[in-house]
Amino acid sequence: MIPVGCHERPFDASILGRQVWSLEDITQAAEVVDAARQLDVGLVFWRGEVDKGLVLESHGFRKIETLLTLRCALPQEKRALPPGIGIAQVADADMIADLAAEAFRSDRWHTDPEIPNDRADAYKAAWAHNNIMGRAGVTLITLTGAGEVTGFNSMLFRDDALIIDLIAVAPSHQGQGLAGRLINAAKADGAGRFKTLSAGTQASNAASLRLYDRHDMKESMRADTWHWTP
Numbered sequence: 511m512i513p514v515g516c517h518e519r520p521f522d523a524s525i526l527g528r529q530v531w532s533l534e535d536i537t538q539a540a541e542v543v544d545a546a547r548q549l550d551v552g553l554v555f556w557r558g559e560v561d562k563g564l565v566l567e568s569h570g571f572r573k574i575e576t577l578l579t580l581r582c583a584l585p586q587e588k589r590a591l592p593p594g595i596g597i598a599q600v601a602d603a604d605m606i607a608d609l610a611a612e613a614f615r616s617d618r619w620h621t622d623p624e625i626p627n628d629r630a631d632a633y634k635a636a637w638a639h640n641n642i643m644g645r646a647g648v649t650l651i652t653l654t655g656a657g658e659v660t661g662f663n664s665m666l667f668r669d670d671a672l673i674i675d676l677i678a679v680a681p682s683h684q685g686q687g688l689a690g691r692l693i694n695a696a697k698a699d700g701a702g703r704f705k706t707l708s709a710g711t712q713a714s715n716a717a718s719l720r721l722y723d724r725h726d727m728k729e730s731m732r733a734d735t736w737h738w739t740p
């Protein structure tokens with residue numbers, strides 16, 4: 511049975527091929543790790559206030575990332591989507607999943623050396639695929655003339671906030687301003703419907719920090735993620 515102070519993560523487990531738990535109550539860390547060892551859990555993670563996680567070190571957790579939340583206000587007058595931007599359809603889901611598997615490298619699954627890279631790729635692919643199949647409110651895309659998806663920005667609708675859930679550009683098309691266009695498109699799409707645009711990224715992700723800074727998105731929150739693996 512799953513111990514007090516943590517929750518099962520069935521989606522994560524389905525990709526990792528072993529149970530994944532999120533630790534919610536940091537004071538239960540010792541008991542949760544004991545149970546995780548007995549039940550052959552593959553990953554326990556905790557995310558919370560910076561430095562609060564230091565107590566986890568003695569229980570065998572490793573600090574994996576510092577996650578920044580960035581935010582800007584959205585214009586209140588409605589705008590048209592800029593040219594060259596499309597809205598992803600179900601038929602694009604496989605192409606976007608492949609792009610996600612290829613592009614993401616700074617997230618906590620890829621940067622944890624204890625998680626196999628093919629699982630980290632599969633995690634991002636499945637996440638992106640689910641977004642296109644209905645999890646996200648909208649996914650904006652950039653396309654080549656031949657209709658190949660070169661970048662995507664998958665967003666969630668949460669009350670008056672528009673949230674960038676996953677954004678990536680195919681490695682062969684990076685550095686050409688496509689992500690910048692996807693952010694401008696997000697602002698146009700959200701204007702008049704949402705008050706704020708926000709995104710989360712790792713403190714180590716120089717490209718995305720530069721991107722958000724260029725679009726006047728300012729840090730509103732910071733959290734650390736810690737992993738325990740057997």
Ligand SMILES: CC(C)(COP(=O)(O)OP(=O)(O)OC[C@H]1O[C@@H](n2cnc3c(N)ncnc32)[C@H](O)[C@@H]1OP(=O)(O)O)[C@@H](O)C(=O)NCCC(=O)NCCS
Nearest residue numbers: 613677678679684685686687688689690716717718720721
């Ligand atoms: C982050 C990402 C989406 C940027 O896409 P992109 O199309 O290459 O970005 P752009 O060309 O619009 O560039 C945006 C800014 O970042 C800068 N930039 C791009 N790559 C960079 C790098 N590796 N290091 C530092 N800055 C970088 C660009 O110079 C540009 O700044 P400028 O306008 O001052 O010149 C892309 O690197 C990516 O897909 N990364 C993997 C997925 C990911 O990490 N997503 C974000 C995490 S939530």
